[in-house]
Amino acid sequence: MQVLQTEPLSGLLSRKICGLKAAFISAVKSGDFVTSAVGVYNIIKKMITEPQDQTGGEQLSLENLPVVAYVEIDRYCDGCGYNLRTQAVCRDPRTSILVCRCPECARFHAATDTVTSARPWLHRLATLLLLIWIVVVISGAGSIVLLEFISTAVSFEELTRWRRLPASVINAPGYAGPRYKYELRPMDRENKVFVAVLISSSFVLGFTGAVFATVIFCHWRRRYYFIVVLTIPVLIGISAYYIWKINAPSLMQWCIPYIFAHTIAQILGGVIGVVSGRPFARLLIRILIPPPLRSYLAFLWLVDGKQVPGVATNSTR
């Protein structure tokens, strides 16, 4: 139930019939039957097409009623989606139903939950969506880790080329080793730009991952974010080191600083992301999302003990 019906339908009809009677009387008195006929037609049309007056003639005013409680859970207005949490709850004296009112669109809401047959299905749907959400989060986190790994370990291959070993080595009796070996390409301007872009992308990946972590896992303690943004780049760096140590031991002189630069860039991006992640997300939301919809993301403010800008919350809490 969203709206309180405060006027019975019979009262509504009697008001309309009164209007119809007045139109007839004025038609008879004035003698101008054409104008009056139009008036009568309009009243009849209104009776048929006008939606039922939902609030009734007299508005229920919550201001004069004693506040019996506040909405304690996240409940969203059916009309505009506004979060009704913290709104005052009053008892409607005519129906004894506990009601609250949306401060955005003035719609009335029953303060207590109504249980319908849709409820168990909504629970099942919520479980399904939660599972999908978990898959999305895991694959999102996995993608960032994978991209960091590619940026660190795989990209180094782009700086190298294969070189065929001299025939004297390959054809030497008893030689069973590889015929090619990795060799560093000449460090020209293009390669330097390529390295700079890759190291920057490592920074961006670290930052992005940390921002997502602070937003999606906003229930974590802060030190867990720092543990994650330190551990993942270090593990990636170690695995990249061993991969290249096996593949191209002769290039380790270049490979180690290269991997180290990526690891540092990822950690730096991660630390900046942890510190500025939620403020950054809040800034984006303020830019992109109008205030009535922000109540869905209010947790980003509430988790840091802040007021949601543009979203009124009850000052009594």
Ligand SMILES: [Zn+2]
């Ligand atoms: Zn509303």
